[in-house]
Amino acid sequence: MSELTIPPAFILAAGALLLPFLPKKIRSAAFILFPLAALILILTIKDGAMLTAKVMNYELTLLKVDALSRIFGIIFSFIATAGGIYAYHIKETGQQCAALLYVAGALGVTFAGDFFTLFIYWEMMAVASTYLIWARRTKEAQNAGIRYLLYHVLGGGLLFAGILIHISKEGGSILISQMKPEMGLSAWLMLLGVVINAAVPPLHTWLSDAYPKATVTGAVFLSAFTTKTAVYVLARVFPGWEILLIFGVIMTLYGVVFAVLANDIRGILAYHIISQVGYMVAGVGIGTAMAINGAVSHAFSHILYKALLFMGTGVVLHTTGKSKLTDLGGLVKKQPVTMVLYMVAAFSISGFPLFNGFISKSMTVAAAISGGENHEWAFLLMNLAAVGTFLSVGLKLPYYTWFSKEKPAELEPTKPPVNMHIGMALVAFFCIFHGIFPGQLYGWLPSPVEWNPFTMHHLVEVIQLLIFTFILFWLMRPIITPKAKIALDLDWLYRRPAKAIRKVVVDPWDTAFSKMEVWSIDIARKLTEAARNPMLPFTKDKADRVYTPDRYRPPAGKIVFAVLAIFAAAVLLGLLL
């Protein structure tokens, strides 16, 4: 184990600062090397390593390593490395810097030992990730990015308000510690701030709105960090809050129902982030060691297969320029490698035996009815969500993208850069590796694991669920066929009335300020003119705008007359007095 106590976030932040100054030829390689260096550091740094710094009156803990932070650090830096390989062909420095800064934020939150440090990195993530949406450079992406940023500013504000109230209380400390519901306003504000990042409905719309509009690379990075960092903070600070179990189960189903309706391939995956994060939130809500292990291992697996899913759909978008199921189909012969690698992720998220989703999701779901817990409703509803996951991500999306032939025009995709497939293959390898050898992942979990997913009971359950989901999908294809429409979500509540609100609240002020601007410019113009020729108001010739002394100088006779008149008046006044 390493004696180095450099926060891994520093490496990524330094990378983001240095990258623009590196020669263009090596920038893409450096983009991979910085997260790789962070990964090596995280794998070798000692448990219990700490780094503190005194800032004003506060001692900030910039680095604190334990099993929980290490496992999140490992997967964050690994997926950033794989994402770097996938995006090797991208030569846009802005996007690369934003991605590195985003990962730095995620690692900073993960290894922060105090709330202030956590908050600073939290905000860094929000700003850097917004750029990954804007970098698509479409009007839709620009608007979605603004809504995304506003949501995260709100979340950050709530989190910071909670932190300030918490530390101002008697005995309040800036050190990160567990919160209890009875701790009052501070704890609830902090929870609210965190669940916005976890995309808990009804505060989830930033995700389903923005992720499908991000750049191809941006979506891969976005899928991995924001929600999972929130899961980390929930596991760290809010384990055992029963409200999280309820909302977690709602999330699992909310995501799958909207994914059934979605037409955009990345929109389907975005809704399935909400669904999958629901399992993690529910696990944290159950709060037993098994459930926390389940939530953490599922976050680990999810980052792998979700990034792979976004990579697969990213290749489709990159090579065809299309992302709607109604515009896609029949690509299997043209993109067999992409399809196979995508299916590895689809089998993983669906919980197929021998894929990583099987070994992590099952632990979270089983925790609902194990170890003294008896949330049968949660167990069954989470299994129902698993059915929906296979239905949309494992069947609907691949079928209508690669297999269905009912399309008006034959697509001619371009050849994807080879690095895209290498990045995908690397992630796919670990999806299968952890599915076959779960011991590696289980060994990194916060608590010792005795869970064995490969029991006959579990295998029977999963096989029957998956087979009959497939059969029903096949029979009900005419109903589930995608439509070239959008499904309204709760963002309708603020997007639809936005025009009316603008008319009532913004437009009058906008008009008033515009008019005032015109008036002030007009007044300034008139004053300038008057200054150029103060005699202008007194002359008949308005065209003569520039003052010339000779033109306005009165005749000498008039002056003499005036002087004499004044003199005579003075003399007369003197005589009279």
Next chain:
Amino acid sequence: MKRMLKMLKELNKMQWVFVVFLALMTALSIVAEFSGGHGTQEAHETKAVHGDAQNTHAAQDTHDTHAEPAAAGSHGGAHWWASVPFFWIWFGAVGCAVLILFGKKILGPVIYKKEDYYNE
């Protein structure tokens, strides 16, 4: 039923292999379900293990991890659905149908709009 038969008639060789594979897997899973691998007895045994091993809310700060063992074995056998024959078959089929019908037939007509609805 007629539609199902029509679908089966339209299958090619590869698809038939896949259908046979699915049927085989289903049959195997049913055999496993009723041959003791999925019985109440096993579940009771594992429940005992659970009771000892897995414990308590993660009440202590997760900074101090590596606490108690986190779980063992299987799950679900001791619950009411264990006595329902082919429960997971029904659950998968009905669950899938419910999700599709609820999404497409109930929610869809209400929330489906034209793609330029927000006019961006």
